[in-house]
Every structure is written in C-alpha cells, then in structure tokens.
C-alpha cells in the first residue's frame with residue numbers, strides 16, 4: 001500500500017543519502033532496488049543515479065523487471081560486466097549506465113533489446129571491438145560510448161536511421177568515419193585514430209590530394225572523473241530536434257511594444273494582432289470618454305478639485321493623482337474577464353497598470369467594501385493593488401506594473417533570440433512565488449480563494465519574481481463576466497465559476513505547474529489554440545513511456561536537477577487529483593516547492609564544486 005511504500009522510500013532515501021527517487025509509473029508509487037520490497041513486474045522506471053553504488057551489479061537483479069522501460073544507474077562506481085539477466089528487460093527503451101567503472105566487451109545480449117531508444121555507456125571501461133550488433137538497435141536515437149576503450153573501426157550503422165545523438169570520442173577506434181555519421185560534429189569523434197569527415201581526410205583519400213594521415217585532435221586522455229557518492233545525476237534528454245513552437249496569438253510582449261491609436265474607443269488584442277498601428281494615446285483618451293465627455297451620461301467630471309478621486313490603499317505612497325493618470329500615455333496590455341488592462345506611463349516616470357472594469361453592477365458602497373478587502377491583501381507574491389477609482393460609468397483599478405509580463409506570455413510567447421531562457425531555477429522560483437501568493441490568499445480564511453489561477457494571472461517583476469494577480473475581482477463583477485474561465489485549469493467539481501473552493505485553486509495550480517514543466521498550454525488557454533488536457537496527458541505519457549519525455553525540452557538541459565523536476569511533476573499530479581480531498585493544501589504545496597528549490601540549489605553548489613562537465617544525457 002501507498003503508506004508503507006512511502007515509508008520504505010523514506011528509509012531507502014536516507015540510506016542512499018536522500019538523493020534517489022523511484023518512480024513506478026504503473027501506480028505512481030516508489031519502488032526500489034536496495035533491499036526494500038516492491039512488485040518487480042510493475043516497475044517501469046528504475047532510477048539510481050549518483051547514489052554511491054559500488055562493486056558488481058548483482059546477477060539476477062533484473063530478471064523480474066520485465067516491464068522496465070528506463071534503467072538509470074549512472075554516476076555510480078559499479079564495476080564488472082553488465083549482468084546477462086538485463087536481457088529479460090525486453091521493454092527497455094532507455095539505458096543509462098554512464099560514469100561507472102563497468103568493463104568487458106559490450107555484451108551481445110544488449111543488441112537483442114531492440115526497443116532501445118537511448119543508450120549511454122559513456123565514461124566506463126568497456127573494451128573490445130565496436131560491434132556491428134548496434135545495427136540491430138534500429139530505434140536508437142542516442143548512442144553515447146565516449147571515454148571507453150573500444151577498438152576497431154566504427155561499423156556502418158545503416159539500420160539505425162533515427163540517430164540524433166552520437167559520441168564515440170576518446171576511445172581507441174581507428175579507420176574512417178562512416179558516411180552516415182559524417183553529419184555529427186568533430187566532438188563526437190575526437191580522441192581516436194579516426195579520419196574522414198568531419199575530421200581530417202584519410203590517407204589516400206584523393207579528394208584534396210593531401211594524403212594526410214589521421215590526426216589526433218584534442219584527446220583529453222580519456223581521463224575519468226572521480227566518482228563519489230555525491231556525483232550528480234544526469235538527465236535524460238528527449239528529442240534534440242527542436243519542435244516547432246506554438247506562438248500565442250496573445251503575445252503580450254509583442255503587444256506591449258506597439259502603441260495604439262484610439263479612435264473613440266479601445267482596441268482589443270485582436271485589433272493589435274490584426275495590425276494595430278499609430279501613435280501613443282493617453283489614458284485620458286480611454287477614460288476621459290467615460291469620465292468627462294464622449295458617451296458620458298452625466299458621469300462625474302473629475303479633476304484635482306472634482307468630486308471623485310483616486311482612492312489609495314493603506315500606506316501606498318500617493319505619487320500621482322487622477323489627473324496624472326489621465327495624462328499618462330497608455331497602451332493596451334490585454335483584455336481579460338473583468339475588463340481591459342493598460343500600461344500607463346505617468347509623466348513623472350512612474351509606470352502603472354490600470355484595469356478598467358466592465359460590468360460592475362454592485363453599489364458604490366458594496367464595491368468599496370469589497371475592493372478594500374482586496375487592497376488590504378499584502379504579500380510580496382501578490383501584485384499590489386494601489387488605488388481605485390469609482391464613478392457611475394467608470395471603475396478603474398491601479399496596480400503595480402509588472403514589466404516582464406505574464407508567465408503565459410513567457411512560456412508560450414515569442415521564442416525568438418534574445419528571449420530569456422526558462423531554466424529550472426527560474427521555473428521553480430516562479431512556482432514557489434506563485435504558490436506563496438496563493439497560500440497567503442488562502443490563509444485569509446477558509447472561504448477565501450483566488451478562483452482564477454492560470455498562467456496569465458502570474459505576472460513577473462523585472463527580476464522575474466512571480467506575483468499573483470487578479471485576486472478578489474470575481475465578487476465585483478456581474479454575471480456576464482464569468483464565462484471567460486479557461487477550461488483547462490478548472491477543477492472537475494467546479495460547476496459555478498463564481499464558487500471556486502481553495503481545493504479547486506489547488507487543482508488549477510497543479511495544472512499551472514504542469515504547464516511550467518511541460519511548456520504546453522492547457523486546453524483553451526491560448527486564443528485559437530486547442531491546448532492539451534494537461535493532467536491526462538502527463539498521466540498517459542508517464543504511464544506509457546518515460547517520465548522524462550513530459551518535460552519541456554528547454555528544461556532537459558539542466559541535468560543535475562532531475563530528481564527535483566520529477567518531484568515537482570509528482571506534486572503537480574497530486575494537486576490535479578480529480579477528487580478535492582486527495583489534493584494537498586496550498587501551504588503543503590508551497591512547503592514542498594520550497595524544499596525542492598532548496599535541494600536543487602544545493603545540487604547546483606555541489607555541481608560547481610565537482611565541476612564535472614555533464615555533456616552526456
């Protein structure tokens with residue numbers, strides 16, 4: 001049962017230094033190989049990276065692991081041969097044995113594992129001829145054999161048609177590089193006695209008449225890194241081919257850079273996308289229409305001495321008044337459920353975000369009461385609401401401007417050069433910030449929830465700190481403002497989008513975490529794009545294939561934090577559990593993310609200290 005497997009995992013983790021996570025994808029419970037019982041025939045992935053395993057791999061250990069798809073024993077100090085019972089793992093797709101001290105020829109039975117896709121035997125002591133048996137592994141996409149003592153020539157790998165990653169550097173190979181492998185870079189072949197493209201021409205190769213002999217380039221002597229129990233796990237890289245990335249049709253970064261011309265009315269994002277052009281305009285052009293003039297059915301005229309003023313919250317410094325705001329130049333940031341958001345640059349140099357609410361039907365008194373609750377929320381992970389304006393025809397909310405836009409734009413927006421790479425550190429820190437913001441909201445009372453957690457409501461400061469926005473607005477808006485919720489984030493039990501429990505927020509946050517980890521947008525999150533049912537998709541990939549495949553390609557470069565990534569994935573799946581009772585509370589979620597952020601920053605330090613260049617998968 002789950003509880004005892006969890007307990008077993010904990011004891012195992014402490015015995016191996018707390019570095020190991022086992023993922024039995026069949027039922028998402030941990031399973032292991034180090035003395036704790038589990039149902040071997042249900043183990044789909046077995047990860048024991050960098051846990052100081054030493055000596056020979058015991059014979060028979062693999063004989064019952066018939067469902068195994070991924071085996072990772074990399075970064076240990078295992079010696080001797082690969083035991084022949086590995087041949088019974090006929091479903092194996094990914095085999096990572098790199099950075100051990102394994103020796104002997106690469107066994108023939110390996111060539112019977114015809115489902116292998118990723119094979120990494122690099123940085124061991126394998127010797128013997130480079131077998132032609134590799135040609136049986138027709139599904140191989142990755143073949144890493146570097147830093148061994150393999151001899152002979154490289155066979156033509158004609159049957160291995162999908163090879164994407166290949167490295168045989170620093171072996172004892174000779175002869176010419178087969179034609180089919182010419183497209184790999186020099187680095188894949190260096191440190192051998194090889195010749196031919198991409199290395200120098202072979203002797204007797206008349207193509208440039210030089211008749212040169214093979215030249216050894218940059219042999220680093222095949223030195224092995226010192227192995228230690230603290231060695232850092234590599235991460236499985238999925239396809240290296242960059243997939244064609246979707247571009248959001250609401251690309252905030254693009255929108256922000258353009259200024260609009262307002263001809264008596266506001267322009268929407270789609271107006272912008274359809275070629276919005278022209279000069280800057282001012283908030284006055286937008287707001288004044290309602291406040292003072294055009295279309296104003298007797299609404300209050302507002303100026304410094306007018307009846308209505310901006311109402312600031314708490315200790316917010318009153319750096320501007322309504323007149324300043326009306327004079328500010330503005331641009332549309334986007335249109336949301338509750339109205340349109342603008343970026344307003346005040347003359348004093350201050351920039352704020354102004355939300356112009358639509359469909360507010362409640363009385364001024366009620367509005368005031370409700371907005372004051374929102375304004376009183378004070379946490380570093382929330383977008384601060386600084387002030388509001390209320391008149392019969394116009395309701396404005398003034399927020400701090402978040403200059404890096406939304407997480408949604410960052411994840412799904414332009415992927416061009418110059419874009420900030422979304423590395424693990426950034427993603428996990430954003431996850432933590434967002435979790436803390438929601439945790440704070442939930443701490444305000446059992447019935448306080450956000451109600452609309454999604455990546456476009458997680459905004460980013462200049463230094464990419466996450467801030468939760470749009471909280472508390474659902475109670476201000478009329479019924480017409482409700483249907484805009486994004487399906488993909490909505491918990492299955494939510495029927496009335498205005499009644500969203502804290503557990504339903506947790507579900508939405510789980511989907512947001514999945515979005516952060518996979519880089520995929522949930523259903524209907526982006527204009528004109530279907531998106532995916534993320535919880536179901538992740539479950540199916542994890543069940544059917546291998547966990548690493550779910551991660552955003554951009555994340556897979558960060559090889560030392562595999563465990564943390566899988567832990568965050570597990571947390572996301574827990575949050576998105578179909579039954580509310582099974583979901584953790586937001587404070588548990590925040591605490592878990594905090595712990596894994598801490599452990600990944602420790603991994604980083606370890607890596608710096610050991611500075612092992614991890615170029616393998």
Ligand SMILES: Nc1ncnc2c1ncn2[C@@H]1O[C@H](COP(=O)(O)OP(=O)(O)OP(=O)(O)O)[C@@H](O)[C@H]1O
Pocket residue numbers: 252333334335336337338339340341353355383399400401402403405406452456457459469470484485
């Ligand atoms: N304080 C802010 N700073 C910077 N950009 C903001 C700010 N508030 C909102 N935006 C941007 O303006 C756009 C519109 O925001 P808004 O909150 O009105 O709608 P939304 O988040 O897309 O949808 P919903 O209203 O359903 O939450 C968003 O894409 C968001 O990135």
